[in-house]
Amino acid sequence: MFANVFSNCFSLQCFFPQNVLPNIQTPTFILNTAYDVWQLQESLAPRTADPRGLWQSCKQNYASCNSNQLQFLNGFRNEMLNAVKGFSGSGQNGVFINSCFAHCQSERQDTWYSSNSPRLGNKRIAEAVGDWFFERGNAKYTDCAYPCDGTCHHLVFKGRHL
Numbered sequence: 001m002f003a004n005v006f007s008n009c010f011s012l013q014c015f016f017p018q019n020v021l022p023n024i025q026t027p028t029f030i031l032n033t034a035y036d037v038w039q040l041q042e043s044l045a046p047r048t049a050d051p052r053g054l055w056q057s058c059k060q061n062y063a064s065c066n067s068n069q070l071q072f073l074n075g076f077r078n079e080m081l082n083a084v085k086g087f088s089g090s091g092q093n094g095v096f097i098n099s100c101f102a103h104c105q106s107e108r109q110d111t112w113y114s115s116n117s118p119r120l121g122n123k124r125i126a127e128a129v130g131d132w133f134f135e136r137g138n139a140k141y142t143d144c145a146y147p148c149d150g151t152c153h154h155l156v157f158k159g160r161h162l
Helices: 017-023 037-044 056-060 067-083 085-089 125-133
Strands: 029-036 094-102 140-142
Touching: 017 067, 017 085, 029 037, 029 067, 029 125, 037 067, 037 094, 067 085, 067 094, 094 125
Parallel strands: 029 094, 094 140
Antiparallel strands: none
């Protein structure tokens, strides 16, 4: 299906953002966390892949992750950052990638634009998106690795709810 749209992307590979991003010509803003809670709970360390519960404590309280788990999570973060490197280098695109354990930060007032919203470069998410949309300057914000960001609202994903 997408092979006709993106000639250098095989249809199954186009499911993955790192394969689609190089083909997007429309200015685009990526808002994401480097530690997506939903992916951690449902893809990276789901209960079915962790029958002994070795990840349970880490998933419920990120401060309790051991060094191997943090290394794994930071590897996931680095893979994601590498996947968007070319995209974020374009002057027309914007990024806000923080090191919060969260998911869907744009739909929550407390993470989107409130007095204690997560910040990068002293910019809240809504301000960074506004700077990009209205072309008010550089809108490329990438956080350092966990646990460096004290402005995060770390969320714990419990089943189908955050």
